[in-house]
Amino acid sequence: MSAGTAGHVARSTVRPNSETIRRTPMRTFLRTDDGVTIDSVYEPGSAVYDASRSPSGDPVFVVAHGFTGDVDKPHVRRVAEALAPYGAVVTFSFRGHGASGGRSTVGDREVLDLAAAVAWAREQGHARVVTVGFSMGGSVVLRHAALYGSGRSEGSPGDSGGSERERREQRAQARTDAVVSVSAPARWYYRGTAPMRKLHWLVTRPEGRLVGRYGLRTRIQNGGWDPVPLSPVEAVPHIAPTPLLIVHGDRDGYFPVDHPRMLADAAAGHAELWLEPGMGHAEHAATDDLLARIGRWGGSQDS
Template sequence: MSNGSAGRAARSLVRPDGETSGTAPLRTFLYTVDGTSIDSVYDPGPVVYDTSPSPADHPVFVVAHGFTGDVDRPHVRRVVRVLARYGAVVTFSFRGHGASGGRSTVGDREVLDLAAAVGWARSLGHTRVATVGFSMGGSVVLRHAALHRDAEGTDAVVSVSAPARWYYRGTAPMRRLHWLVTRPAGRLVGRYGFRTRIHHRDWDPVPLSPVEAVPRIAPTPLLVVHGDQDGYFPVDHPRMLAEAAAGHAELWLEPGMGHAEHAAADPLLTRIAEWTAARLRESG
């Protein structure tokens, strides 16, 4: 949930580059229910606030980045530029990433970060909210949709390049990632090489896995997107997610696509935005 300071920062119209303008994106820190500060940016997209229609008439995309990303990374800003053609966009840095507080729990308590961002989007007047997540963020949007059915919930879900199950080590990139997360030397590399502060404690308890979360998402519209050349998670992961949805999810296996934001070309992001906007219109 966001607190009063978020509203005050929003009214100051602070752009990501630090300048101010009446039409600029809004930048603020949100606070999660466990007290973690989350660096967040709201891009109005095509919405014009001093005329009709109101923000309630426009969709908002809440983007959940992948592990070691943050709100200022060029690949995250590129996603924003494409989605902003179809609605407003909220981006944020997960805990332990960029300027946000706390330490990364690699997909566990990050659900609280996403809930704060969705709550902020609704507090700005949007009644149609979609979550779009990549890699770690893809697993977070699935778990968030399963666990939040309140004002911090979502009306459509897009999960891109997400794992289906925890502790997967079947590819070289995932073995390297496990070293980064579980070893003291790896966490130092994460902090100084990737601007990502990783929590040293193991999960206790182990959180609900993405494949366990998927059946709980219905009837919220769900799109699972995955590249057939993903070097982190092979195509059995998206197929497991789609199967767990029991016909509720739509699955796009993208030929030649690699992993997450870097591999999601603008035409694919455009298709995702169009699919999401259509589902939100149907639900609204």
């Protein structure tokens, strides 16, 4: 996995003279393996660190937002702020969202966007990466962990030539050490709730895509998946031994509770499942207390 030259441009050559520092936030555009530019932000977290100490022992949370979100949306910023006491945070806009390039494939090629963000997080010196995804992003973190982890061997969507050793090194740089999937679907093409029927109209109809582009700042790819990507429930068995947390609200208006239960069952005892009483869907419904618990869970997972 290559994040292009953007990560090198963002690095500072200034050496602090003080005994303690706050690592500097950075914003840049990453380049995915299929050539899409991804608007990305690295924030060092809220703690003050010893200037002589490497960040390698500190976790970094890579946040994968839901459909129609982006790095500047208030609900994405709130998630980043809530996780900051527990480690550094990388946020980014998926393809087709905000200032990122390309068009949204609604969870398919977005795995490459997440892989670029994870690789960039490791470039900042962090040995432990925790991916945290919401709704569409929740499905992406599951598929990413399966495709770039140790449980699946046929390669990642970004493999594009080179030796087998080079491909292994790319996947290692882009892999995650722990996964949190919030409000994710278990299966594709679900239309069992009114919000999901509206979302399918938005994605599949020309007038819906116009609403997405001009009303929601989301540019959506025309045409269906070919081939259909690995579904979240098919991906989950390949995530082990990477720690996995599945979080879902019992009042989720998009995906009822059979979705997280299917995901947990597919994990065959490997995953933790938190069914949150009274919680609705994704970032907007995640309370500060829940985000803090996610931060503590992610920070406690050993690499």
